[in-house]
Amino acid sequence: MPILNGVASVLIVEDDxxxxxxxxxxxxxxxxxxxxxRTGISAVTAASGSSIDLVLLDLGLPDxxxxxxxxxxxxxxxxxxxxxLTARRHExxxxxxxxxxxxxxxxxxxxxxxxxxxxxxxLRRVESSSPNAAPPLADGDLVLDRSRRLCxxxxxxxxxxxxxxxxxxxxxxxxGEAVTRDRLMREVWDEHWHGSTKTLDVHVAALRHRLGxxxxxxxxxxxxxxxxxxxxxxxxxDRA
Ligand code: CA
Numbered sequence: 001m002p003i004l005n006g007v008a009s010v011l012i013v014e015d016d017x018x019x020x021x022x023x024x025x026x027x028x029x030x031x032x033x034x035x036x037x038r039t040g041i042s043a044v045t046a047a048s049g050s051s052i053d054l055v056l057l058d059l060g061l062p063d064x065x066x067x068x069x070x071x072x073x074x075x076x077x078x079x080x081x082x083x084x085l086t087a088r089r090h091e092x093x094x095x096x097x098x099x100x101x102x103x104x105x106x107x108x109x110x111x112x113x114x115x116x117x118x119x120x121x122x123l124r125r126v127e128s129s130s131p132n133a134a135p136p137l138a139d140g141d142l143v144l145d146r147s148r149r150l151c152x153x154x155x156x157x158x159x160x161x162x163x164x165x166x167x168x169x170x171x172x173x174x175x176g177e178a179v180t181r182d183r184l185m186r187e188v189w190d191e192h193w194h195g196s197t198k199t200l201d202v203h204v205a206a207l208r209h210r211l212g213x214x215x216x217x218x219x220x221x222x223x224x225x226x227x228x229x230x231x232x233x234x235x236x237x238d239r240a
Contacts, residue, residue, distance in 0.1 A: 140240025
């Protein structure tokens with residue numbers, strides 16, 4: 001996903017003409033290559049086989065369930081960042097959206113400056129993590145090849161979402177040590193994070209699930225590190 005000079009290919013999925021037009025013009029004005037789809041079905045079609053860096057997805061679409069659209073976009077855009085847009089009165093949707101493959105969310109109404117700052121933070125991370133010469137991290141049968149963005153369990157690739165990969169890398173870098181929630185939110189998500197940190201718990205749960213399933217699928221069972229919850233503090237990765 002080559003992002004040149006911070007210019008990204010952005011897909012806006014929004015049926016509201018006013019919001020869509022405002023997003024589209026402010027992102028274009030910031031130099032991004034923008035396409036705007038007004039329905040879930042047209043968004044899924046547009047995403048298939050395309051190289052999109054970032055999706056802004058309104059969950060309330062006229063023709064399809066927003067979570068279902070999110071899952072389908074995640075399938076065809078494995079390495080893209082998906083940011084969900086939802087009204088604050090639908091706060092419960094956030095966890096479901098993250099479980100459907102979203103990386104981040106913004107509550108409507110949002111300020112354009114906040115949206116642009118979030119987008120910049122996401123793109124910086126995608127950018128800085130691509131040609132990275134960081135050495136691989138290994139623990140038991142788990143190898144995280146950071147320069148190739150590849151997670152291997154006993155030699156077999158385990159597909160991870162971008163934030164799951166970054167979170168696992170951050171925990172593996174500090175294996176055996178307690179890492180605070182604040183530090184994880186700041187370093188894996190956004191240094192200016194001031195929203196809910198539910199997103200962290202959802203990503204940890206997803207990582208545990210994926211590692212557990214991968215270990216069970218291996219014969220004999222792969223030896224993998226585990227993530228321990230430290231109540232009121234954060235998480236610790238315990239070595240395999
Ligand atoms: Ca809508």
